[in-house]
Amino acid sequence: MGLSDGDLERYSRHIILREIGVGGQRRLLAGKVLVIGAGGLGSPAAMYLAAAGVGEIGLADGDEVDLSNLQRQIAHSTADIGRPKVQSAAETLEALNPGVRVNRHPGRVTAADILDLVARYDFVLDGTDNFPAKFLINDACVIAGKPFSHAGIIRFRGQLTTYLPGRGPCYRCLFVQPPPPEAVPSCRQAGVVGALAGVIGCLQALEAIKFLAGLGGLLCGRLLTFDALSMAFREIRVPVRENCAVCGPDPTILRPSDHEMAACGLGE
């Protein structure tokens, strides 16, 4: 793949880096990342992926932009209220970098379509705000052998980890099953400081960029937590669960399924 003079200039700060160089930038340009959830995490993540020149970015989200989203979902603007998030975010990415292809996947991702969707991409980024979606993404990515970045944020705290097929634990190794709906405050009920979404979403983008360019160490087998109040990162080593129902040697989960949405399907 040839790099135009415009590409050399646009990506010059990447190409200068010995660890990325022309080869790494070419790999980014050939890379395909699916961002599920065009919200607080997905907005900054997708914007940095587009800026980095990731060649193909898929956006999957079934929601429309709401005024209360704008405190943290920076891919959308006030004028976008009421519009589908995939449309609003896609336009932001295309304006940022016309050289990347943005695929719009409107509608909530379900067990019926997620395997076909993730198969089209090299890396998946979970930017959703509810446990059923997180387990759906995990199970689909494990079954499809697709690496993905998990993240979650609430109030002043965030966490993320990266699944690499066959090389470390999956999300279900950490958390066997979704918590009961009544135990879960969603982002709609619990507050979240907007800039925290930027911190964690950008860390997810970094994981995708490093995976595509083939550099550094990923958060495989490590859960990174961040507390914005104390400004402290903490790393928790997480082992593979030997009898994991989806990534273990004798799996009982053989296809993705839709869990109860009551956890935070309120008002949807």
Add this chain to the structure above:
Amino acid sequence: MSAKAPLPRPGATLDITDAVCPLTFVKAKVALEDLEAGQVISIRLNDGEPAQNLPRSLKDEGHAVLGLTDNGDGTFALLVRKGPA
């Protein structure tokens, strides 16, 4: 660098007199990536910041700077041998 030893003939040339930092370095880096280790390239660059910084930057990348010759027209010819990958 010995003044006696003849400089090797370049197998490739590049003109970056139309670029400014950091594109000077980016263009040189891209051109060097297209060469085999041990190949020599002659790079035409402007006096001043490019002539001061590019040799140092390319050395940091592991390449060998063989010579910097004043062309007498405000430009220099930088002779570089590509280092091992």
